Amino acid sequence: MSRVQQVTVLGATGSIGLSTLDVIARHPERYQAFALSGFTRLVELQALCVKHRPRYAVVADAAAGEALQAALQQVGLPTRVLVGEGGLCEVAAHPEVDAVMAAIVGAAGLKPTLAAVEAGKKVLLANKEALVMSGDLFIQAVRRSGAVLLPIDSEHNAIFQCLPGDYARGLGAVGVRRILLTASGGPFRETPLAELEQVSPEQACAHPNWSMGRKISVDSASMMNKGLELIEACWLFDARPSQVEVVIHPQSVIHSLVDYVDGSVLAQLGNPDMRTPIAHALAWPQRIDSGVAPLDLFAVARLDFQRPDEQRFPCLRLARQAAEAGGSAPALLNAANEVAVAAFLERRIRFPEIARIIDEVLNLAPVAAVENLDAVLVADARARVLAGEWLSRHGL
Numbered sequence: 475m476s477r478v479q480q481v482t483v484l485g486a487t488g489s490i491g492l493s494t495l496d497v498i499a500r501h502p503e504r505y506q507a508f509a510l511s512g513f514t515r516l517v518e519l520q521a522l523c524v525k526h527r528p529r530y531a532v533v534a535d536a537a538a539g540e541a542l543q544a545a546l547q548q549v550g551l552p553t554r555v556l557v558g559e560g561g562l563c564e565v566a567a568h569p570e571v572d573a574v575m576a577a578i579v580g581a582a583g584l585k586p587t588l589a590a591v592e593a594g595k596k597v598l599l600a601n602k603e604a605l606v607m608s609g610d611l612f613i614q615a616v617r618r619s620g621a622v623l624l625p626i627d628s629e630h631n632a633i634f635q636c637l638p639g640d641y642a643r644g645l646g647a648v649g650v651r652r653i654l655l656t657a658s659g660g661p662f663r664e665t666p667l668a669e670l671e672q673v674s675p676e677q678a679c680a681h682p683n684w685s686m687g688r689k690i691s692v693d694s695a696s697m698m699n700k701g702l703e704l705i706e707a708c709w710l711f712d713a714r715p716s717q718v719e720v721v722i723h724p725q726s727v728i729h730s731l732v733d734y735v736d737g738s739v740l741a742q743l744g745n746p747d748m749r750t751p752i753a754h755a756l757a758w759p760q761r762i763d764s765g766v767a768p769l770d771l772f773a774v775a776r777l778d779f780q781r782p783d784e785q786r787f788p789c790l791r792l793a794r795q796a797a798e799a800g801g802s803a804p805a806l807l808n809a810a811n812e813v814a815v816a817a818f819l820e821r822r823i824r825f826p827e828i829a830r831i832i833d834e835v836l837n838l839a840p841v842a843a844v845e846n847l848d849a850v851l852v853a854d855a856r857a858r859v860l861a862g863e864w865l866s867r868h869g870l
């Protein structure tokens with residue numbers, strides 16, 4: 475590699491952002507943090523700026539921006555603080571940036587991620603919601619700009635590693651029969667169904683294998699995460715929903731598999747630590763140390779597999795339904811889920827009501843064609859209104 479790669483980390487204060495900075499710090503001769511963004515944890519963002527000395531930091535609003543700028547100046551850092559969505563888009567598309575880690579959670583990451591794509595960057599995609607919402611528009615933008623899109627989601631990164639380099643010719647053309655998308659089943663895989671009415675946000679966020687942000691932890695508990703990942707896989711690998719089978723694999727050691735027509739099934743294995751897919755994508759097509767311990771198969775000892783139960787996990791069924799409906803359905807699904815998960819985390823609704831809210835929104839909102847970003851934003855806003863109406867009707 476000829477020079478140090480400049481990396482923008484959107485969502486630097488989150489779980490993926492911190493893991494990304496951990497990998498970057500292991501390879502100062504290869505990578506430099508160019509810009510870091512944070513939304514709430516400003517003290518942590520300040521500490522990250524001191525450690526990584528980025529050219530830019532981005533925060534939510536002017537008040538936070540002034541406070542951070544003053545604090546950074548006081549410690550003699552030249553980092554410039556930008557604010558809001560405009561600031562995020564600026565550091566995502568900046569001409570000096572080589573790679574952008576898209577690790578903002580939810581719909582808030584859509585425009586900055588698209589800005590990186592449109593600027594033709596190497597885009598490391600953790601923010602699955604952005605791709606779920608905008609699907610075809612996102613992939614068209616990748617093709618138009620020549621951006622290099624690399625999946626960070628561990629399953630999609632695994633699938634990417636198990637596919638041949640020319641998979642863009644089509645799954646059929648490269649001999650793929652189906653994609654096997656693994657899922658841990660989350661903390662409620664075996665909880666008696668009646669008890670799900672009473673589970674708390676803390677229980678939902680206590681994932682057995684992965685340490686993650688709160689929203690994706692709840693999504694993992696409801697298996698909406700796997701539903702979003704099903705849609706993500708369809709867009710990334712040009713697959714039909716019927717070509718993606720979800721397999722519960724409680725140990726989270728196999729991160730996904732590709733089943734070929736000759737009967738070969740290729741899998742990618744590793745410890746459940748996001749620094750592996752992050753290091754893979756940062757260095758691709760090379761390999762670098764990620765800091766992840768080698769996999770000890772003797773300690774793992776066994777690998778189990780189960781079929782998912784859609785009665786237990788209705789979100790999975792709803793996501794498949796949205797994937798098959800196409801158009802604005804995934805954007806509606808995603809927005810309804812974001813509202814419902816936030817309400818669950820605020821203890822305003824019970825866990826099973828997440829799926830009930832999404833179901834109602836999908837039933838009430840008409841599915842429209844998505845020809846431009848406005849259509850995506852209209853669907854997103856409509857679903858948020860409908861989900862809000864569900865909450866008010868229930869006195870919340």
Ligand code: NAD
Nearest residue numbers: 485486487488489490512513578579582600601602686687
């Ligand atoms: P997190 O909650 O730990 O971090 C989210 C980041 O987004 C934080 O830096 C936060 O400041 C920022 N953010 C939140 N709301 C924002 C807003 N409105 N505007 C701007 N910035 C905002 O989440 P995470 O677990 O790191 O997940 C990030 C993304 O990566 C999600 O889309 C998630 O689905 C995906 N992902 C995460 C994991 C994981 O292991 N954590 C695995 C696969 C995919």
Ligand code: MG
Nearest residue numbers: 627628629703
């Ligand atoms: Mg995943």
